[in-house]
Amino acid sequence: MSTVWGGLALGAIYALVALGYNIVFVSSNVFNFAQAQLLMLGTFIAFWGSVTLKLPTVVVFLLCAVVVGVVAVVEERTAIRLVRGTEGLLVTTVGFATLLDGLTQVIWGGQPLQVPFFGPSKVLDLLSGNVFPVELVLIGVAVVLALGFVAITRGSMLGIALLAVSEDREAALMRGINVRAVAIGAFAAAGVVAGLLGPLIGPKTFAVATLGSSLALKGFVAMAIGGFGSAPGALIGGFAVGLIESESGRYLGESYSTLMIFLALLLVLLLAPNGLFGHARERTV
Amino acid sequence: MDVPALVRRVPSWFLPLVAAVLVALFPLFGVQADVQRQIILICTLALVVSGLNLSLGYAGELALGQAAIFAGGAYVSGYLGAHGHTELLLQLLAAAVASLLIGIITGVPGLRLGSWALAMVSFFLVLLVPDILQLLKEQTGGSFGLSGIQFPTLFGLTLDQEGFYVFVAVCTALWLLMLRNLVTSRHGTAFRTLRESPVLASSLGISVFRMKLSAYAIGALPAGIAGCLFANLDHFISPDSFGFTLSVSILAASILGGSASVYGALIGAAILQLGPLESTSFQQYALVVYGLLLVLGGVLLSNGIAGILDRVRVRAQRRWLPRPRSASFQGERLPAIEGRGLQVEGAVKSFGGVQALQDVSLLAKPGQVTALIGPNGSGKTTLLNMVCGYYRLDGGTIRLGDEPLSSTPYQVARAGVARTFQTPSIPPRLTVAEAVAAGRYASQKASFLSAVLRLPGYRRARNTDVEEARRVLALVGLEDLEHEEAASLPLGTRRLLEVARSLVSRPQVLLLDEAASGLDEDEVERLAVLIRTIRDSGGTVVLVEHNFRLVLSLADHIYVLARGQILAAGSPAEIEVHPEVMTEYLGVKTPAGERLLQTAGQESADD
Numbered sequence: 049m050s051t052v053w054g055g056l057a058l059g060a061i062y063a064l065v066a067l068g069y070n071i072v073f074v075s076s077n078v079f080n081f082a083q084a085q086l087l088m089l090g091t092f093i094a095f096w097g098s099v100t101l102k103l104p105t106v107v108v109f110l111l112c113a114v115v116v117g118v119v120a121v122v123e124e125r126t127a128i129r130l131v132r133g134t135e136g137l138l139v140t141t142v143g144f145a146t147l148l149d150g151l152t153q154v155i156w157g158g159q160p161l162q163v164p165f166f167g168p169s170k171v172l173d174l175l176s177g178n179v180f181p182v183e184l185v186l187i188g189v190a191v192v193l194a195l196g197f198v199a200i201t202r203g204s205m206l207g208i209a210l211l212a213v214s215e216d217r218e219a220a221l222m223r224g225i226n227v228r229a230v231a232i233g234a235f236a237a238a239g240v241v242a243g244l245l246g247p248l249i250g251p252k253t254f255a256v257a258t259l260g261s262s263l264a265l266k267g268f269v270a271m272a273i274g275g276f277g278s279a280p281g282a283l284i285g286g287f288a289v290g291l292i293e294s295e296s297g298r299y300l301g302e303s304y305s306t307l308m309i310f311l312a313l314l315l316v317l318l319l320a321p322n323g324l325f326g327h328a329r330e331r332t333v
Numbered sequence: 334m335d336v337p338a339l340v341r342r343v344p345s346w347f348l349p350l351v352a353a354v355l356v357a358l359f360p361l362f363g364v365q366a367d368v369q370r371q372i373i374l375i376c377t378l379a380l381v382v383s384g385l386n387l388s389l390g391y392a393g394e395l396a397l398g399q400a401a402i403f404a405g406g407a408y409v410s411g412y413l414g415a416h417g418h419t420e421l422l423l424q425l426l427a428a429a430v431a432s433l434l435i436g437i438i439t440g441v442p443g444l445r446l447g448s449w450a451l452a453m454v455s456f457f458l459v460l461l462v463p464d465i466l467q468l469l470k471e472q473t474g475g476s477f478g479l480s481g482i483q484f485p486t487l488f489g490l491t492l493d494q495e496g497f498y499v500f501v502a503v504c505t506a507l508w509l510l511m512l513r514n515l516v517t518s519r520h521g522t523a524f525r526t527l528r529e530s531p532v533l534a535s536s537l538g539i540s541v542f543r544m545k546l547s548a549y550a551i552g553a554l555p556a557g558i559a560g561c562l563f564a565n566l567d568h569f570i571s572p573d574s575f576g577f578t579l580s581v582s583i584l585a586a587s588i589l590g591g592s593a594s595v596y597g598a599l600i601g602a603a604i605l606q607l608g609p610l611e612s613t614s615f616q617q618y619a620l621v622v623y624g625l626l627l628v629l630g631g632v633l634l635s636n637g638i639a640g641i642l643d644r645v646r647v648r649a650q651r652r653w654l655p656r657p658r659s660a661s662f663q664g665e666r667l668p669a670i671e672g673r674g675l676q677v678e679g680a681v682k683s684f685g686g687v688q689a690l691q692d693v694s695l696l697a698k699p700g701q702v703t704a705l706i707g708p709n710g711s712g713k714t715t716l717l718n719m720v721c722g723y724y725r726l727d728g729g730t731i732r733l734g735d736e737p738l739s740s741t742p743y744q745v746a747r748a749g750v751a752r753t754f755q756t757p758s759i760p761p762r763l764t765v766a767e768a769v770a771a772g773r774y775a776s777q778k779a780s781f782l783s784a785v786l787r788l789p790g791y792r793r794a795r796n797t798d799v800e801e802a803r804r805v806l807a808l809v810g811l812e813d814l815e816h817e818e819a820a821s822l823p824l825g826t827r828r829l830l831e832v833a834r835s836l837v838s839r840p841q842v843l844l845l846d847e848a849a850s851g852l853d854e855d856e857v858e859r860l861a862v863l864i865r866t867i868r869d870s871g872g873t874v875v876l877v878e879h880n881f882r883l884v885l886s887l888a889d890h891i892y893v894l895a896r897g898q899i900l901a902a903g904s905p906a907e908i909e910v911h912p913e914v915m916t917e918y919l920g921v922k923t924p925a926g927e928r929l930l931q932t933a934g935q936e937s938a939d940d
Contacts, residue, residue: 079449130632134448135528138395139588142452143627146581150620261577265460268453272446303464310457317442317450
C-alpha cells in the first residue's frame with residue numbers, strides 16, 4: 049500500500065501538469081510545452097523563499113505565485129503571441145522550456161535541492177501503508193483543482209468564453225470576447241497555479257533542473273490517457289501514470305518504470321487516441 | 334557568347350558536389366587531424382539535423398527524438414564493432430534498419446493525435462535511452478559506456494583515420510544528394526502541400542497519415558547512419574552523449590540553418606559545432622543559449638539562414654538570369670473527360686443539435702453543370718464536405734457512377750473527385766507549375782526510391798507532370814506565370830490556379846466551391862468560359878455559388894438548398910421564377926411567395 053500512496057502522490061503531480069496543459073489548451077488551443085517547467089520553477093522559488101530567504105510560509109506561496117505568474121505571462125508575450133502555426137509554437141515553447149531548464153541550472157546548479165514541507169512531516173499509517181502528509185495534500189489538491197476546473201468551464205460565463213475561444217477564435221472575437229485577454233489570462237492563471245503548487249511539489253520531487261522534462265512527458269501521458277481538454281481525464285490519467293510508475297518500479301525494477309509508462313502511452317494512442325474522456329472533433333474545411 | 338544561358342545550364346547540384354569533393358579530399362591537402370575530426374562531427378550532426386528537416390521543415394511534424402535514434406544507430410553499430418563485425422557497410426545497414434524500426438514504432442502511435450503528440454512520443458525516447466541502456470547492460474555497458482569498438486573496415490580493409498574521414502564525407506554527401514532528390518521531386522511538393530494543409534493534401538489523393546509517417550521514418554534514417562559513424566569515431570560511446578541537450582541542439586541547428594532546406598542542415602550543424610559545442614566553458618550556459626535561440630529563431634527566422642540565402646539567390650536570378658519565356662503549349666488543351674455521375678441519396682447530417690442536412694438527394698450528370706445554391710448556412714459546403722469524406726454521413730448514400738463512394742478523403746480524391754476551396758489553398762514556396770502538378774500526385778505513381786535515385790519511372794512521371802501542368806495552365810490562361818511563386822499571386826489568379834490543379838488529374842467529378850467569389854467581372858467571364866469548356870468535354874461539374882446570375886447562365890440543373898433541405902430543383906428557367914426560391918433566397922416578394930409565407934406563419938401559429 050505504501051507504493052500505492054507514493055504512486056498516487058506522484059500521479060497527482062502529473063495530473064497537475066496535465067491540468068495546466070488543459071487550462072492553456074482549452075483557452076488558446078496552444079500546447080504549452082513549458083508548462084512542466086513552470087511547475088519546476090515553482091519548486092525552485094519555494095526553495096529560495098523558504099530555505100535561502102527563510103520567509104514565512106504564506107509569503108513563500110505569494111512569492112511563487114507572483115514570480116511564476118509573471119514568467120508565464122512573459123512566455124505568452126514572447127513565445128506564443130508572436131508565433132503563427134503549430135510547428136512554430138512547438139519550437140518556441142520547447143525553446144522557452146529549455147531556457148527555463150538552463151536558467152534554473154545556472155542559478156541553482158545541477159544538484160537536487162530539498163524543499164522543506166511547511167506542514168507536519170511525520171509518516172502516517174493509512175490503510176496499512178505509509179504515507180507522508182505532503183502526499184495526501186498533493187492528492188487532495190489535484191482532486192480539488194480538477195473539480196474546480198470542471199466547475200469553471202461548465203458553469204461560469206468565463207468558462208464558456210474559454211470554450212468559445214478554443215472552438216473558434218474568430219467567432220469568439222465576433223461575439224465580443226476579448227480573445228487576447230482570455231489567452232493571456234489563461235497563461236497567467238496557469239502560471240499562478242503552477243507557482244502555488246511549487247511549495248507542495250518540491251518536498252516530494254526535490255527542486256532539480258531535470259524535473260521539467262520528465263514532468264512534461266509524464267504529464268503529457270496523463271493527458272493522453274485522460275483525453276485532451278478533460279479535467280477528470282487528466283486526474284485519472286495522472287493517477288494511472290503514477291501507479292504504473294511506482295508499481296512497475298517495485299515489481300520489475302527502477303529501470304522499467306519509465307519504459308512501462310511509455311508502453312502505456314503507445315497503447316493508448318493506438319487503441320483509444322482520444323483518451324478516456326476526450327472526444328473526436330470532425331475536420332472542417 | 335550567351336553567359337546567362339550557360340550559367341543557367343549548370344545544374345543546381347553542381348556547386349554542392351564540387352564542394353563535397355573538395356572537402357572529401359582535405360587529407361590530400363594536408364588538413365590536420367583535429368580539423369578532420371571537427372568536420373566528421375559536423376557531418377554526423379548535419380545528418381541528424383537533415384532528418385529532422387525532412388519531418389519538421391517539409392512535412393510539418395516536430396520530431397524531438399532524433400537524439401535517441403542517433404543513440405540507437407550508435408549502439409547497434411558499436412555492439413557489432415565490439416564483437417568483431419567491423420565491416421562499415423554492414424554496420425550502416427544494421428543502423429539504418431534499427432532507426433527505421435524505431436521511427437515506425439514511435440511514428441504510428443505518435444501520428445494518431447495532434448502534431449504535439451509526435452513531438453512528445455519521440456521526445457520520450459530521449460528520456461528512455463539511459464534506462465534501456467541500463468537494462469541491456471551486458472550488451473551496452475550501461476552507464477559506463479560501450480568500449481572496445483574495433484577499427485572499422487571497408488570491404489575487409491581496415492580504415493585509418495583519414496580513410497574514415499573520407500568515408501564520412503562521402504556518406505554525408507550521398508545522403509544530402511538523396512535528400513535533395515527527394516525534396517525537389519513531386520514527393521517534396523506533396524510534403525509541402527501536407528504541411529500547408531492536410532485537408533488540401535487529402536483532396537489531392539495524398540494519404541495524410543502515410544505521408545507523415547514516411548517523412549518521420551525516412552527522417553530517422555540519417556540519424557541512425559550518423560550514429561553508426563559516431564560510434565566508429567572514438568571507438569567508445571556512453572549515454573552522456575545522447576541526452577536532452579543534444580536533442581535541443583539538433584532542433585536549434587535545424588531552426589538556425591533553415592528547416593525547409595537540404596543544405597541548411599550543414600550550415601546549422603557547422604555553426605553549432607564550431608561555436609557553442611566547441612567551448613567547454615559554454616556547457617553551463619548551453620541550455621540557456623539554445624532556449625533563446627529557439628524562441629528567437631521561431632519568432633524571427635522563418636526559414637533560417639538557408640532561407641535567407643535562397644531569397645538572395647532567387648533575386649539574383651531574377652535580376653541577372655531571367656528565364657526566357659517557354660514556347661506556348663501546342664497540344665490539345667482539354668482532351669475529352671470521362672465524367673461520371675455523382676448521386677447523393679437521402680443524405681442526413683447533424684452537428685450536435687443542429688440538423689445541417691436532412692434527407693438531401695441530388696444527381697449530377699456527366700456533361701452537365703449542376704449548381705447548388707442557397708443562403709449562407711443552408712448546408713452547401715457541408716454537402717461538398719460529405720462528398721469529399723471530411724464529414725461522416727449520419728444517413729444516406731453517395732455514389733460515383735455505379736459504385737458507392739469511399740468515405741476516406743484521399744480515396745474519394747483517388748476515385749476521381751476533385752475540388753476547389755472557398756479560400757484558395759496553395760502551399761508557399763512552390764512555382765505555379767509545381768502547385769498545379771501536385772494535383773497529379775495520386776494519379777501517376779512513382780515511388781520514393783525511384784525519385785531518390787531518379788529512375789526511369791520517376792522521370793516519366795515528372796515529364797508527364799510538367800506536360801499536363803502546362804496543358805491545364807494553357808487552358809485556364811496562366812501559361813505565362815508557370816515559373817512564378819504560386820502563393821503570392823492575386824486572389825483571382827489563385828482561384829484559376831486551383832481550378833487548373835483540380836483539372837490536371839482529369840477528374841470524373843469536379844466540385845467548385847464558390848469559385849467566382851472575389852473575382853472581378855473579367856475573371857468571372859473567364860471562369861464561365863472555362864466551366865462551359867469542361868462541361869462540353871464531358872466533365873461532371875458541381876458548382877456551389879452565390880452569384881445567381883452566373884448560376885443561371887451556366888447551370889443545366891439547379892438545386893436550391895435551404896435550412897438543410899432541398900427547397901427546389903429544376904432548370905435555370907424554372908428556378909428563376911420559382912416563388913419559394915425568390916422569397917427564401919433572393920428576398921424578392923411575389924404574390925405567390927407572400928401567400929406561402931402567410932400559410933407558413935399560420936402553420937407555426939397553429940403549433
